[in-house]
Structure formats: structure tokens, C-alpha cells
Amino acid sequence: MNQPRPLFIGIMSGTSLDGIDAVLASIGSDGEAAIEAAQSAPFSEGLRKALFDLQSSGPDEIHRENEAANALAQAYGGLVKALLNHARKKASDITAIGAHGQTIRHQPQFGYTHQTLNPALLAEITGIDVVADFRSRDLAAGGHGAPLVPAFHAQQFQSDVDVAILNLGGIANLTLLPKIGEVKGFDCGPGNMLMDAWIEQHQQKSFDQDGTWATQGRLHEELLARMLSDPFFKKAPPKSTGRDDFHLAWLEKHIAKEVIEAVDVQMSLLHLTVLSTLEAVMLHAPQTQKLIVCGGGAKNIALMNLMRTKAPQLEIISSDSVGVDAQLVEALAFAWLAWAHKEKRPANLPAVTGAKGLRILGACYPA
Ligand SMILES: Nc1ncnc2c1ncn2[C@@H]1O[C@H](COP(=O)(O)OP(=O)(O)OP(=O)(O)O)[C@@H](O)[C@H]1O
Numbered sequence: 001m002n003q004p005r006p007l008f009i010g011i012m013s014g015t016s017l018d019g020i021d022a023v024l025a026s027i028g029s030d031g032e033a034a035i036e037a038a039q040s041a042p043f044s045e046g047l048r049k050a051l052f053d054l055q056s057s058g059p060d061e062i063h064r065e066n067e068a069a070n071a072l073a074q075a076y077g078g079l080v081k082a083l084l085n086h087a088r089k090k091a092s093d094i095t096a097i098g099a100h101g102q103t104i105r106h107q108p109q110f111g112y113t114h115q116t117l118n119p120a121l122l123a124e125i126t127g128i129d130v131v132a133d134f135r136s137r138d139l140a141a142g143g144h145g146a147p148l149v150p151a152f153h154a155q156q157f158q159s160d161v162d163v164a165i166l167n168l169g170g171i172a173n174l175t176l177l178p179k180i181g182e183v184k185g186f187d188c189g190p191g192n193m194l195m196d197a198w199i200e201q202h203q204q205k206s207f208d209q210d211g212t213w214a215t216q217g218r219l220h221e222e223l224l225a226r227m228l229s230d231p232f233f234k235k236a237p238p239k240s241t242g243r244d245d246f247h248l249a250w251l252e253k254h255i256a257k258e259v260i261e262a263v264d265v266q267m268s269l270l271h272l273t274v275l276s277t278l279e280a281v282m283l284h285a286p287q288t289q290k291l292i293v294c295g296g297g298a299k300n301i302a303l304m305n306l307m308r309t310k311a312p313q314l315e316i317i318s319s320d321s322v323g324v325d326a327q328l329v330e331a332l333a334f335a336w337l338a339w340a341h342k343e344k345r346p347a348n349l350p351a352v353t354g355a356k357g358l359r360i361l362g363a364c365y366p367a
């Protein structure tokens with residue numbers, strides 16, 4: 001009789017700061033992963049603000065960071081319990097949790113990136129082994145420590161055509177999967193983060209549902225051109241980015257002193273995400289036939305429509321249509337990264353991150 005596949009939990013809270021996604025996944029001996037159950041939860045207002053404030057320096061940083069790390073472990077722990085209840089599983093059924101933590105600083109040029117979380121507390125709360133701190137080993141080997149999902153994408157989205165996977169989270173990142181040849185991947189710039197920040201400032205909404213507000217505006221060509229002139233877009237990979245580089249002050253610098261209707265700025269930001277990502281595909285993998293979009297941005301109808309208008313030669317689909325819920329791809333990737341750690345398999349791709357070689361990622365806090 002076939003042995004049941006081991007179960008892992010993956011937990012992701014990404015740069016959008018919208019909340020936490022958790023998946024329960026079964027993973028086979030070759031790393032083939034399937035979602036068995038999932039739960040998501042928004043951040044409490046207090047924790048969201050604490051994490052947002054930690055993105056830049058300020059008084060009492062060390063104390064505030066440790067408090068946030070504990071609060072995040074409590075929030076992750078609560079979601080793990082809800083997930084186990086929902087799936088009718090016990091802690092002892094789970095091999096390990098892969099927990100990303102919250103990126104509050106990403107400075108690979110100084111040799112560090114920091115994902116806050118108290119993994120020891122998460123192991124204590126759940127009674128399950130916790131694998132965390134996935135990025136630091138790649139950085140220690142000279143890499144960016146990001147993006148890490150390309151190895152998982154290569155496993156999950158293998159295809160008989162040249163395919164690209166685009167994650168549209170706060171930041172956008174691409175994995176280029178040729179039929180033959182090496183997997184490439186890099187961060188390509190802002191995903192939803194600037195659109196989220198702008199609508200929050202002008203409409204007090206956390207995001208532009210389906211891109212409805214953006215479509216009421218007009219594209220401001222000069223603003224778009226100024227934003228696209230940021231050197232990050234032309235930089236050769238390996239490259240990674242975050243809130244450290246793209247934020248409201250960056251946008252305001254490009255608006256300069258010009259008076260532009262807020263809704264036109266939103267439409268221009270929608271174009272920025274679409275054009276910068278498509279240009280990256282065309283520059284680095286012009287042979288691409290199919291683009292699989294995941295992350296919350298895959299749910300933005302206006303954004304997906306604009307992508308299809310600007311790149312009619314590509315088949316552009318959401319990962320939903322190839323069987324993986326677009327919102328859960330990254331959480332599934334962290335379940336897979338925990339599996340890779342437990343199996344002592346390297347999970348970074350040096351061609352993507354720029355590391356000197358393959359490394360086993362993460363550190364384990366036994367239950
Ligand atoms: N229906 C929708 N319409 C428009 N945008 C949406 C919709 N649903 C989700 N989003 C966008 O997706 C974002 C969340 O995406 P996601 O959870 O993939 O990001 P993340 O994981 O936090 O970021 P990253 O991948 O950069 O770490 C929201 O902040 C919002 O901008």
C-alpha cells in the first residue's frame with residue numbers, strides 16, 4: 001500500500017502587509033506539492049501598523065521589533081490552529097511549518113535582509129517543528145536571498161512550452177522557465193504596493209478592488225515615463241527589491257510639483273506594473289509563450305485586461321486555471337521550502353540570487 005505523503009504547513013505574510021496566508025500541503029518524495037487545506041487572516045490594525053512602522057527606522061526599534069516578532073508568532077500560531085481544525089488534523093500529523101516572517105528591511109547591498117518573527121515561540125505555541133529564516137544563508141553565500149520561489153515554480157509549473165510565472169504581490173517577481181535551458185528569476189519592481197499606498201492615501205481603501213478606480217482615470221504619459229526611468233528596471237539580474245526602494249516618497253518624487261488628478265496617478269501606476277513586468281519578460285525571455293500570473297494582483301481585473309491588451313502574443317492566465325489558487329502560491333512555496341530543508345536539499349538557485357553555490361535554506365526550531 002502507498003504511504004501517505006508527509007504534510008507540511010507553509011505560512012506567508014508578504015510585502016503588501018494585507019495579512020497572512022497558510023496552507024496545509026502534502027509533499028511527495030520528489031517535491032511534488034498539493035494544497036490540502038488553506039486559511040487566511042488579515043492582520044489586526046495594531047500589528048499591521050507596528051510592522052509598517054518597522055519598515056523604516058525610528059525610536060525604540062529593537063524593543064518594537066521584538067514585540068512585533070512575538071505578536072506575529074501568536075498570529076501565525078492562531079492561524080495554524082484554525083488550519084488544523086479546518087483540516088481535522090493534529091499537530092503530530094505535520095512534519096514541519098515553513099514560516100516566512102515579515103520582511104522589514106531588505107538590504108542585500110549591505111549583506112542582510114530581515115524577516116521578523118519569533119520562530120521559537122511559534123514552535124512552542126503549535127508543538128510543530130518550525131523552519132524559518134530562509135534567506136540569510138543565500139545572502140551569506142553572496143546572494144540576494146530573494147527571490148526564492150523560482151525553484152518551487154520550476155517544480156510546480158513545468159510545461160512543454162516556454163513559460164514565465166509572474167507573482168504580483170506588493171513587489172512583482174518573475175520566474176522564466178524555458179523548455180530547454182536554465183531557470184531565471186528576479187524581482188522586476190513594484191506589483192501592487194504603490195497602487196495600494198496611493199488609494200489608501202486618497203480613498204482610505206486598502207486596495208483598488210478589481211482596478212475599478214484606476215480605470216476611471218487617464219494615463220499620464222510623462223509620469224509613467226519618469227517612473228519607468230528608475231534605473232532598477234534596466235538593471236541586469238540578479239536583482240531584488242522591496243519597500244526600501246519603492247514607496248510613497250518615491251512616487252511623490254516622480255509626480256514632482258506637477259498637479260495630477262489622483263485617479264490619473266492610479267491609472268499610471270497600473271500601467272507601471274503592467275509595462276515594467278512585460279518589458280522584463282520581453283527583454284529576458286522573448287521566446288515566452290505563456291504567462292502564469294499569481295499573487296493578489298492576478299485578481300485585479302483591470303490589470304489582467306491591460307496585460308492582455310499590451311501583450312496579445314502571450315497566453316496570459318491566472319495560476320487558478322492550472323490548479324493552484326493565485327493567492328496561495330507563495331504560502332505553498334514555503335511549505336515546499338520547509339520540505340527541502342528537512343530533506344537537506346538545497347533550494348536556492350544561484351543563477352537567480354547570485355549566490356556562490358547551492359545552499360540548504362532555513363533554520364529549524366524543533367517542537
Ligand atoms: N480583487 C482584487 N483587485 C485588485 N487587487 C487585488 C485584489 N485582490 C488582491 N489584490 C491585491 O493583491 C495584494 C495582496 O497580494 P499578495 O497577498 O500576493 O501580496 P504579498 O504576498 O503580501 O506580497 P509579496 O508577494 O510582495 O510578498 C493586495 O494588497 C491587493 O493590492
Ligand SMILES: CC(=O)N[C@H]1[C@@H]2OC[C@@H](O2)[C@@H](O)[C@@H]1O[C@H](C)C(=O)O
Nearest residue numbers: 015103106146147148149171173187
Ligand atoms: C526580501 C523579500 O521579502 N522579498 C519578497 C518580496 O515579495 C515578492 C518579491 O519581493 C520576492 O523577492 C520575495 O518573496 C518571494 C516569496 C520570494 O522570495 O520568492
